[in-house]
Amino acid sequence: MTEIAAAPAAVAGKHRARPTPIVPPANVAGRALLTVIAIMTFLASLTLGAVTLVADTAADWQSQIAREVTIQIRPDDGLDMADALGRIEALARATPGVTGAQTLDDAATARLLEPWLGSGLDLDDLPVPRLVIVSIDESSPPDFTALAAAVRASVPQASLDDHRAWVSRLVSMAHATVLIGVAILALVMVATILTVVFATRGAMSGNRHIIEVLHFVGARGTFIAAEFQRHFLRLGLLGALAGGVAALLVFLLIGRWTQANQATPEADQISALFGSFAIGWTGYGGVLFLIVLIGGLTAVTSRWTVTRQLAAIDMLSPVER
Structure with missing residues (x-):
């Protein structure tokens, strides 16, 4: 004071x-x-x-929009999920503008579903879609329209989600x-x-x-x-x-x-x-x-x-x- x-x-x-x-x-x-x-x-x-x-x-x-997209494969009768995941992953890796592709394993998928379905899930008993995470070259991204068409042609149950809408x-x-x-x-x-x-x-x-x-x-x-x-x-x-x-x-x-x-x-x-x-x-x-x-x-x-x-x-x- x-x-x-x-x-x-x-x-x-x-x-x-x-x-x-x-x-x-x-x-x-x-x-x-x-x-x-x-x-x-x-x-x-x-x-x-x-x-x-x-x-x-x-x-x-x-930034994530430009770095990563997801390919989702929905389960269907007669669909070999392991084979479908392998084909989609190989297709994504061969696409120009893609730097990498990785299948989301069972543990990671179960963890994503845990807040809603609880722990201890057996994915073989549930019709859970499986995901392939595709990394994108930000400086030279791929043609997403062409990639989506190629994904559907290889596995009809698969779809490309670039997350842009949500x-x-x-x-x-x-x-x-x-x-x-x-x-x-x-x-x-x-x-x-x-x-x-x-x-x-x-x-x-x-x-x-x-x-x-x-x-x-x-x-x-x-x-x-x-x-x-x-x-x-x-x-x-x-x-x-x-x-x-x-x-x-x-x-x-x-x-x-x-x-x-x-x-x-x-x-x-x-x-x-x-x-x-x-x-x-x-x-x-x-x-x-x-x-x-x-x-x-x-x-x-x-x-x-x-x-x-x-x-x-x-x-x-x-x-x-």
């Missing part, structure tokens, strides 16, 4: 009055503002981290989620600004007589505003730091939990949607920038509010004062 004399040296005469704080010392209102800023920063950091995760995942989905819908949903996150972030910022405005006005009301005396005896408005700015900058940085660190801890804990439970279906679903649930350096840098931004925004908003209030005092008549 910054303390100054009750009047500037030019007006104090032969002696200075006992230092009196312009801004009220830490009290219930100050602690409440710090808590509100911490909560706002926590929510804003969570939103920013979620937006980063969704944007990175959408980019991965789009991945396109997921990417569109991800982009919409990012826009919603940005809108929420903007609303949190507006709410923070309004909170600081009301807190600054309350602080001025609590010490109005000191502020008016200083102002009328010659203290510049910029000097008074600077005192409030330093006070609220400290509150803003402390609150923003607490909220930002709490949000980073949440992401770290969820990321650790995901890594520790990679073999479970729940973790697999989270990994499919959000990757490793790590926001990366971009996310950490964004949260740090958010902490500094909210601290600076708190200080600037407080200074602007004080300047406006002092201008309003100047416009009052002596009777109204």
Whole structure:
């Protein structure tokens, strides 16, 4: 807390009055503002981290379209599944633009079905389609139409799925989620600004007589505003730091939990949607920038509010004062 004399040296005469704080010392209102800023920063950091995760995942989905396609073989009476898988895999490997093909084995297929059908599946007793994963050369992809026709000609029960339809819908949903996150972030910022405005006005009301005396005896408005700015900058940085660190801890804990439970279906679903649930350096840098931004925004908003209030005092008549 910054303390100054009750009047500037030019007006104090032969002696200075006992230092009196312009801004009220830490009290219930100050602690409440710090808590509100911490909560706002926590929510804003969570939103920013979620937006980063969704944007990175959408980019991965789009990249996967260019890297990999799937050939599905549906079981049928009289179909030798092992022979069909071998023919499709050989056909895919021989196609220009394909860098590799691999049949999804029984263990991997059972793991994909485990969240819905449970563990201990015997695929020989179930009419489960089998998959061949085809890796694509991104710089020179194959002709998918020709490949799909060749697959159907070799095995009528087989079909090519390039995942473009559902991945396109997921990417569109991800982009919409990012826009919603940005809108929420903007609303949190507006709410923070309004909170600081009301807190600054309350602080001025609590010490109005000191502020008016200083102002009328010659203290510049910029000097008074600077005192409030330093006070609220400290509150803003402390609150923003607490909220930002709490949000980073949440992401770290969820990321650790995901890594520790990679073999479970729940973790697999989270990994499919959000990757490793790590926001990366971009996310950490964004949260740090958010902490500094909210601290600076708190200080600037407080200074602007004080300047406006002092201008309003100047416009009052002596009777109204």
